[in-house]
Amino acid sequence: MELEKTKENETIHLEISPKATLQEPTFEGLTSEECRRLEKRLVRKVDLHLISSLCLLFIFNILDRSNIANARLGGMEDDLGLSDTQYQTAVAIMFVGYLLGQIPSNIILTRVKPSRYIPAAIFIWGGISMAAAGTKNFAHIMVVRVLLGFAESPFFSGALLLVSSWYKPQEIAPRVAVLYCGNTIANGFGGLIAAGILDGMDGAGGLAGWRWLFIIEGAGTMVAGIFAVLLLPDFPESGQRKWLSGQEQRFAQWRLAQAANDEVDENGSIKQALVDAFTDPKAWILVAIQICQLTSQTWTYFFPSIVKTLGFNTTITLLITVPVYVFGFFTSLGNSFIAQYTNQRAILIMWPLLVDIIGNVLVVSTTSTAPRYVGMFLMCAGSYSAFNVVQAWIASTIPRTRTKRAIVYALVNLFGNSSNIYGSYFFPASDAPQYRMGGIILSSFAAGGIILAAVLGLWLRDINKKTLQAEDEDGQIRYKYLW
Numbered sequence: 001m002e003l004e005k006t007k008e009n010e011t012i013h014l015e016i017s018p019k020a021t022l023q024e025p026t027f028e029g030l031t032s033e034e035c036r037r038l039e040k041r042l043v044r045k046v047d048l049h050l051i052s053s054l055c056l057l058f059i060f061n062i063l064d065r066s067n068i069a070n071a072r073l074g075g076m077e078d079d080l081g082l083s084d085t086q087y088q089t090a091v092a093i094m095f096v097g098y099l100l101g102q103i104p105s106n107i108i109l110t111r112v113k114p115s116r117y118i119p120a121a122i123f124i125w126g127g128i129s130m131a132a133a134g135t136k137n138f139a140h141i142m143v144v145r146v147l148l149g150f151a152e153s154p155f156f157s158g159a160l161l162l163v164s165s166w167y168k169p170q171e172i173a174p175r176v177a178v179l180y181c182g183n184t185i186a187n188g189f190g191g192l193i194a195a196g197i198l199d200g201m202d203g204a205g206g207l208a209g210w211r212w213l214f215i216i217e218g219a220g221t222m223v224a225g226i227f228a229v230l231l232l233p234d235f236p237e238s239g240q241r242k243w244l245s246g247q248e249q250r251f252a253q254w255r256l257a258q259a260a261n262d263e264v265d266e267n268g269s270i271k272q273a274l275v276d277a278f279t280d281p282k283a284w285i286l287v288a289i290q291i292c293q294l295t296s297q298t299w300t301y302f303f304p305s306i307v308k309t310l311g312f313n314t315t316i317t318l319l320i321t322v323p324v325y326v327f328g329f330f331t332s333l334g335n336s337f338i339a340q341y342t343n344q345r346a347i348l349i350m351w352p353l354l355v356d357i358i359g360n361v362l363v364v365s366t367t368s369t370a371p372r373y374v375g376m377f378l379m380c381a382g383s384y385s386a387f388n389v390v391q392a393w394i395a396s397t398i399p400r401t402r403t404k405r406a407i408v409y410a411l412v413n414l415f416g417n418s419s420n421i422y423g424s425y426f427f428p429a430s431d432a433p434q435y436r437m438g439g440i441i442l443s444s445f446a447a448g449g450i451i452l453a454a455v456l457g458l459w460l461r462d463i464n465k466k467t468l469q470a471e472d473e474d475g476q477i478r479y480k481y482l483w
Helices: 032-073 084-100 102-109 114-134 138-152 155-164 169-200 209-231 246-259 270-279 281-295 298-308 314-319 322-342 346-365 369-397 402-417 419-425 436-474
Strands: 002-007 010-015
Touching: 032 084, 032 114, 032 138, 032 155, 032 169, 032 209, 032 246, 032 298, 032 314, 084 102, 084 138, 084 402, 084 419, 102 114, 102 155, 102 402, 114 138, 114 155, 114 209, 155 169, 155 369, 155 402, 169 209, 169 298, 169 314, 169 322, 169 369, 270 281, 270 402, 281 346, 281 369, 281 402, 281 419, 281 436, 298 314, 298 369, 298 419, 298 436, 322 346, 322 369, 346 369, 346 436, 369 402, 369 436, 402 419
Parallel strands: none
Antiparallel strands: 002 010
């Protein structure tokens, strides 16, 4: 089979040899062993350039999104005259802009160069984050947070689309885990950074420490946006980078086509993709799972305040948030590697959410420091470990077209991140120190995620059984879902 692509007067031929056996596809006359070596070299290069870049950028993404929680400990709430409800609203309002921008942004991304579009968004949101240092009241911080949400909306869904366009479905989970470690690093070491800035720069230049926090982290993001132009690749079929040979670029497209029964990963009609995405029940189950999973994770924006109830001062409080996030990273990475090597999905979402429930129960059921701190570790490990597998499941459940997959990724993240709007009201200061209401609500959503993951897994397994029966009847190979 020969696939032909045209890009700027250059025609790329992807010659796909007929399969000698189902297990041994060949590429441009290479032997199976040569294909394996070429694949290892390609994946290493993509890991180095794409995943490491996205992880770094995600650190700044989370720092600018969540530094309001650390600024609160530095006196922002008092300086701006915010009530508890107004602070919660300022946290939540960012996600209005963030959610509204999801679908349009991902559709645009399929039509432009990611290496230009995503860095532009990063540079803009860095500037907006710096502007938070100049806020004087509730209205000012609300405007900044809304604009920050719009500016950040292209990044995460776009990053996931880019990852799913370079990797086979079974390779995605550990890459998302490494990408998401940017979240862990930002939340964990963001506490260290905040502790240093709030303590060491308070009053410098006549500015409060929390204002310096926004300035420094926003400036770092703008610098990262400039470097992102050099770091990020475009889609495999467009904009070849110097670090890829022509053969490697052709092979990148070929191996993804092989993983999807010789279907090339390409853009489709926007109208048809919208219809396909909105009428696919699998997409809506994934949306529901993500809502449950991310709702169970909404403790993140209040974590410094939750840890403060253990009775330590501000500096110690920020420091002891770090081990929790480090533990969460390693458990999520381990769970993702299990997903890659076993091709399991549902069970690897279900067990972490059960651990998350146990953690919540420990936090809300006692006032003793040790068990509550252990519960925080379990909350983080559980909610983070499930996330990466959900994102990988999207790519294997919605493999084609790229435009449909882009819309489904945006839908999943749009509705999933809506949890950050209503979740901002789960932890009012009046519920301290145990925050029982928040713990019960988060546990309930985690339980819902367990049930929904089981339902989708059983459904996909049933589809695969019917597919195998059809193959036995007509001999035509069909796509198999990971469940």
